[in-house]
Amino acid sequence: MDISTRETTLTVGEAAERVGLTTYTLRWYEQEGLVAPVGRDSAGRRRYTERDVDWLFLLTRLRRTGMPVRDMRRYAELARQGDATLAARRALFEAHRSRVLSRMAELEEDLKVLNYKIDNYRRAEGCR
Amino acid sequence: MDISTRETTLTVGEAAERVGLTTYTLRWYEQEGLVAPVGRDSAGRRRYTERDVDWLFLLTRLRRTGMPVRDMRRYAELARQGDATLAARRALFEAHRSRVLSRMAELEEDLKVLNYKIDNYRRAEGCR
DNA sequence: GGTTGACTTCGCGTGCACTCGAACTGGAAG
DNA sequence: CTTCCAGTTCGAGTGCACGCGAAGTCAACC
Numbered sequence: 001m002d003i004s005t006r007e008t009t010l011t012v013g014e015a016a017e018r019v020g021l022t023t024y025t026l027r028w029y030e031q032e033g034l035v036a037p038v039g040r041d042s043a044g045r046r047r048y049t050e051r052d053v054d055w056l057f058l059l060t061r062l063r064r065t066g067m068p069v070r071d072m073r074r075y076a077e078l079a080r081q082g083d084a085t086l087a088a089r090r091a092l093f094e095a096h097r098s099r100v101l102s103r104m105a106e107l108e109e110d111l112k113v114l115n116y117k118i119d120n121y122r123r124a125e126g127c128r
Numbered sequence: 129m130d131i132s133t134r135e136t137t138l139t140v141g142e143a144a145e146r147v148g149l150t151t152y153t154l155r156w157y158e159q160e161g162l163v164a165p166v167g168r169d170s171a172g173r174r175r176y177t178e179r180d181v182d183w184l185f186l187l188t189r190l191r192r193t194g195m196p197v198r199d200m201r202r203y204a205e206l207a208r209q210g211d212a213t214l215a216a217r218r219a220l221f222e223a224h225r226s227r228v229l230s231r232m233a234e235l236e237e238d239l240k241v242l243n244y245k246i247d248n249y250r251r252a253e254g255c256r
Numbered sequence: 257g258g259t260t261g262a263c264t265t266c267g268c269g270t271g272c273a274c275t276c277g278a279a280c281t282g283g284a285a286g
Numbered sequence: 287c288t289t290c291c292a293g294t295t296c297g298a299g300t301g302c303a304c305g306c307g308a309a310g311t312c313a314a315c316c
Contacts, residue, residue: 013292028273107232117221118218125218160303
């Protein structure tokens with residue numbers, strides 16, 4: 001990472017706030033290989049670039065859609081290998097998207113159950 | 129529970145298969161108070177009635193929509209207290225439904241990110 | 257009537273994703 | 287120069303939701 005190009009870089013704390021994770025988690029993600037080693041300043045402190053933050057943001061979306069950390073690591077490894085893995089990464093995303101769609105369909109079904117129960121409770125309350 | 133009324137009752141194994149949980153989990157749910165103590169046969173083995181299975185099914189839906197076991201227990205306690213808690217139970221479901229709806233909205237957003245990435249990969253693959 | 261297999265309780269173990277405490281360091285403000 | 291804060295590494299701890307092995311029991315079948 002070329003820190004000398006005077007980009008705005010963020011500290012762990014700032015980056016954590018930006019992406020909605022804790023500093024603990026940010027360091028842990030790096031340790032787990034979900035994030036390539038982040039650049040450091042002269043004092044050895046992490047400096048997150050905009051690219052780093054974008055990457056972290058993407059990770060939060062993958063995480064939120066239920067992708068296990070294991071798979072996120074696999075994806076990060078592919079990304080680090082460059083353009084040769086573009087197809088593999090796309091395949092990974094497509095497979096994940098299909099899981100997300102299934103999940104959404106499940107939720108729709110579950111929502112029906114909730115609505116049904118709520119209606120029942122409403123009716124039962126009416127009869128008191 | 130009136131077992132003498134010759135309903136079809138199920139063993140743990142059968143009930144587990146029906147609702148898609150393991151026998152371990154079924155016993156654990158009972159121990160955790162998510163399920164009222166299940167009727168037993170003369171040999172001390174659990175016999176699940178249709179009502180029990182329905183209740184378990186509902187629990188699986190709550191669980192699948194992300195309700196913590198803690199909240200499911202709270203709900204089970206309310207249900208055991210009878211009609212006086214109907215309104216409370218409805219409120220609980222309505223609060224949960226609103227969380228589920230938020231979750232679904234999140235997933236929609238996350239899906240957009242996935243689609244965006246997939247499109248990008250497609251384009252990048254095209255340029256090779 | 258012995259074997260089989262599913263049940264019982266009990267309590268410990270597991271996997272996941274963080275979360276935190278301890279001990280330390282370095283830069284900036286008063 | 288001291289104080290203070292935010293950072294550092296390391297390893298241990300937490301919370302949740304189960305999962306499982308052990309040791310024993312019992313009904314059913316051959």
